[in-house]
Structure formats: structure tokens, C-alpha cells
Amino acid sequence: MxxxxxxxxxxxxxxxxxxxxxxxxxxxxxxxxxxxxxxxxxxxxxxxxxxxxxxxxxxxxxxxxxxxxxxxxxxxxxxxxxxxxxxxxxxxxxxxxxxxxxxxxxxxxxxxxxxxxxxxxxxxxxxxxxxxxxxxxxxEKTGHETAALESLTSREFEILRLLAEGKSKEEIAQTLSISAKTVSNCYYLVKSKIGVNSDIGLVHWAIKMRLIDIYRLK
Structure with missing residues (x-):
């Protein structure tokens, strides 16, 4: 009741x-x-x-x-x-x-x-x-890429998404109310976790994982 x-x-x-x-x-x-x-x-x-x-x-x-x-x-x-x-x-x-x-x-x-x-x-x-x-x-498939995505913290996930959408580290820092240094540190951790070594690779990975839409990219 x-x-x-x-x-x-x-x-x-x-x-x-x-x-x-x-x-x-x-x-x-x-x-x-x-x-x-x-x-x-x-x-x-x-x-x-x-x-x-x-x-x-x-x-x-x-x-x-x-x-x-x-x-x-x-x-x-x-x-x-x-x-x-x-x-x-x-x-x-x-x-x-x-x-x-x-x-x-x-x-x-x-x-x-x-x-x-x-x-x-x-x-x-x-x-x-x-x-x-x-x-x-x-x-949902339980492959390596899905496991890599699930290994990201909430903050790393957001930084990945914003980077893939073309936001600069300074813009991300302002959006998430954190320091640019924190963004840079997370950036390298994210690339390591998902197994890419370039910004282009990061964007392609995010598109493949359907984290962003192609039409939103400038």
C-alpha cells in the first residue's frame, strides 16, 4: 500500500x-x-x-x-x-x-x-x-570491441564520444568541467583500451560501434 x-x-x-x-x-x-x-x-x-x-x-x-x-x-x-x-x-x-x-x-x-x-x-x-x-x-555480441567499450569508465566514454564528434580537448574540458590535462590523460587511456593509435582510428572505431552518427560529423 x-x-x-x-x-x-x-x-x-x-x-x-x-x-x-x-x-x-x-x-x-x-x-x-x-x-x-x-x-x-x-x-x-x-x-x-x-x-x-x-x-x-x-x-x-x-x-x-x-x-x-x-x-x-x-x-x-x-x-x-x-x-x-x-x-x-x-x-x-x-x-x-x-x-x-x-x-x-x-x-x-x-x-x-x-x-x-x-x-x-x-x-x-x-x-x-x-x-x-x-x-x-x-x-549484443560479446566480442573484443564490446568488452573494450565496457571497460571504459563513464568519463572515458563521454570523452571518447566528444572526441569522435570533433570536439577539441579544451572544449571537452569546458563541457565536462574538468581540466584539459585530465582530458589528455583520459584520451591516451581510451586509445589504449580500444586499441587504436590515431584520432582517425578513434573516429572510425566510434562510428563502427554506433556511438555517433556520420551525419553529425563536420
Missing amino acids: VTGKISILLVDDHAIVREGYRALLKKQPDLEVIAEAIDGNQAYQQYKLHTPDVTIMDLSLPGQSGVETIARIKQRNPRAKILVFTMHQNPRFAAQAINAGALGYVTKSSPPEVLLNAIHDVYSGRRTLSPDIAQALAL
């Missing part, structure tokens, strides 16, 4: 998307959106301020990404319960989000009841995946 409402922090950079899902959640008698955020840094600050029962977070955010924000929140509070709600259907993104500390991963193509059930699962401490992601993860 529910004795109180599950408090929720909703993180998405699209106002219309937040409005739509806020309306859905408002209809549920045991759910309450107590705070919202439009980017990773704001999500972290709102989490510190409100300590919600469940944080629902997109992965594609301006500046600091969802994966990095998940890791940051979990570092502050290891008991934080985070549900990723995103358009990304790539199982590798799901694996990274879970490795960073997310308990659930639901795609935005899922029916509303999948999201609502996932909120309750995550609140109860149960890991949950939308059916499409669960199937994709089950079919």
Missing part, C-alpha cells in the same frame, strides 16, 4: 517533452514531479536541493551528458535511484548508463505504461529495461 507519493526529478532539455511527461505523471495518484532540469549541471544541483526518490533523465543533454551526470549523482549519493528515459536505442548506451549507476533504461518509443512501471521498479530498487533494450542487450 502506497502511503505517500514518489517524488521525481525530471531531466530533459526539451520543454515540450517535459510538459508532456509531467502531465502523464501528474495523472498518477502516487507520483509527483517536484523539480525539473534542462541539463546535467542543473540536474545535479536540483538533486542536491531536493533529493528526489527517483530521477528520470535523458542521455542527450546540453554540456555534461546524462551518463556523466548519472555518475556524478551516484558519487554524491550511492543510493540515488535513476531511470534513463531516452530516444537512444543503442544497447551500448544502455550498458554505459547502467555501469554509471542507472537502475533502469526505457526508450521514448515505449508505451506510457512501460515508463510508469519502470518508475515503480526503480523506486523499489529493481533493475528494469524496456523490452526493446532488453532484447537488444540480449542479442
